[in-house]
Amino acid sequence: MTKLDIHMFPCLSDNYGFLVHDSATRATASIDTPEVGPIEAALKQKGWRLTHIMNTHHHFDHAGGNLELKKKWQCTIVGPRADADRIPGIDVQVGDGDVFTLGESKAKVFDVPGHTRGHIAYYFADAKVAFVGDTLFALGCGRLFEGTPQQMWTSLSKLAALPDDTRVYCAHEYTQSNARFALTVEPDNAALVRRAEEIEAARSRGEATVPTTIGLEKATNPFLRPTSRDLMRTIGLEGRDPVTVFAETRKRKDHF
Ligand code: ZN
Ligand code: FE
Numbered sequence: 001m002t003k004l005d006i007h008m009f010p011c012l013s014d015n016y017g018f019l020v021h022d023s024a025t026r027a028t029a030s031i032d033t034p035e036v037g038p039i040e041a042a043l044k045q046k047g048w049r050l051t052h053i054m055n056t057h058h059h060f061d062h063a064g065g066n067l068e069l070k071k072k073w074q075c076t077i078v079g080p081r082a083d084a085d086r087i088p089g090i091d092v093q094v095g096d097g098d099v100f101t102l103g104e105s106k107a108k109v110f111d112v113p114g115h116t117r118g119h120i121a122y123y124f125a126d127a128k129v130a131f132v133g134d135t136l137f138a139l140g141c142g143r144l145f146e147g148t149p150q151q152m153w154t155s156l157s158k159l160a161a162l163p164d165d166t167r168v169y170c171a172h173e174y175t176q177s178n179a180r181f182a183l184t185v186e187p188d189n190a191a192l193v194r195r196a197e198e199i200e201a202a203r204s205r206g207e208a209t210v211p212t213t214i215g216l217e218k219a220t221n222p223f224l225r226p227t228s229r230d231l232m233r234t235i236g237l238e239g240r241d242p243v244t245v246f247a248e249t250r251k252r253k254d255h256f
Contacts, residue, residue, distance in 0.1 A: 002104040004127040006169070008210070009042050011035035014173045015061050016210055018131060020124075021048050022103030029054045029078075029102050031122070031131045032171060033065030052102060055079035056133025057119040058086035062171065082111065083118025094120065112159065114152025115142030121159060129167045129211070132159060137170045138212040139195075140178035141223040143254065149247035153226070156246075160224050164215030175199050175209035181256045182222045185249055188230045192220040222249050 005021040011034035018031040019042055029052035030039050043050055050073040055063050057080065066077055066088040079087035081095040094100050096111035100122070107122040112135040119142075121132045134142035135152075136159050144152055159168075179196040186192055195216070199209055218224050225231055226245035232238045235252065237245050 002126070004105050004124055004129070005046075006127075006129065007042055007046055008169065008208070009038055010173075010208075011038045012061055015171055016169070016173065016208070017042065018169055019043065019046065019048060020054075020102065020105075020131075021046065022105045025103030027051045027103030027105075030065075030069065031169070032056055032062040032133065033069055034061045034171070036065040036068050039065060039069065049073065050075045053077045053079075053089075054100070054102070054107070054122055054131070055087050055090070056121065056131065056135075056171070057116045058083050059116065059134070062133060063087055080111075080118040080120040082113070082120075083116065086118070096120075110155075110158050112155035114144055114147035114155045117146040119155070123162060123166070128163065128165055129169060130159065130162060130214075131169045133171050135159065136168060136217065136221075136223075137172060137178060138168075138175040138209050138217070139182050139192075139199075139221050140174055140253070141221075141250070144250060149250060150243050152250070153243050153246045156224060160214065160218055162214045164213065164218070166214045167211040168214060168217065169211045173208060173210060175212075176203045177256075181253050182220065184256070185222050185234050185252065186225065186228060186231045187234065189220065189225075189228070195220050 003023040007019040011017040015034040028048040070089045078092040079090045081093035094109045098109040110121045123130045226242040
């Protein structure tokens with residue numbers, strides 16, 4: 001089985017950059033391109049040559065470094081077919097169910113619209129890792145800039161169906177404020193209370209809270225828990241359907 005090395009580093013004010021390295025072939029991808037300087041520094045530190053960019057969505061803090069990096073490395077840019085016209089320098093268009101192979105490492109592609117209409121996620125099943133961009137965050141989810149609650153709930157449900165031990169690399173360090181919000185809508189969730197304490201401690205030590213796991217998110221992330229009775233009761237939507245509960249939870253977070 002081929003080995004996949006992952007290197008994570010901070011970019012901009014609260015983004016994470018990720019390099020993914022297939023050790024069998026030395027193929028190396030940058031997941032999104034939030035900031036060229038830290039990506040170049042990370043490549044240098046690891047001694048890796050950039051062969052690919054794998055974009056999740058078109059926002060500037062995800063595709064803003066595409067053209068500069070492509071010019072320097074002549075790398076191949078992979079991105080969402082549904083948003084190809086908004087991904088600078090795109091070479092390979094992928095969509096739901098496609099498998100993109102980085103060296104010898106296979107990444108399954110999921111369409112996860114909601115934050116943007118063409119957002120995709122990459123799932124390396126053998127390595128048990130998923131890169132989810134701004135769709136799923138630790139204790140949160142992306143804002144609905146270009147999609148409906150129904151779309152986002154469907155997208156989050158696809159990610160929630162991955163194995164519990166899947167490591168989830170989300171693109172921002174938003175966890176502390178997400179935790180504070182989560183406690184307001186599901187105050188009686190003991191696992192959430194415990195996790196929120198751990199997050200406060202980790203952040204006070206300056207530690208990253210990414211990656212998370214699917215199992216941990218299913219147990220504590222209110223946006224994956226619209227069937228929680230505690231959550232439904234707190235927001236006054238007892239017995240309502242998941243999309244309605246999700247939509248209200250998202251709305252409350254927007255005004256938190
Ligand atoms: Zn975004
Ligand atoms: Fe972002």
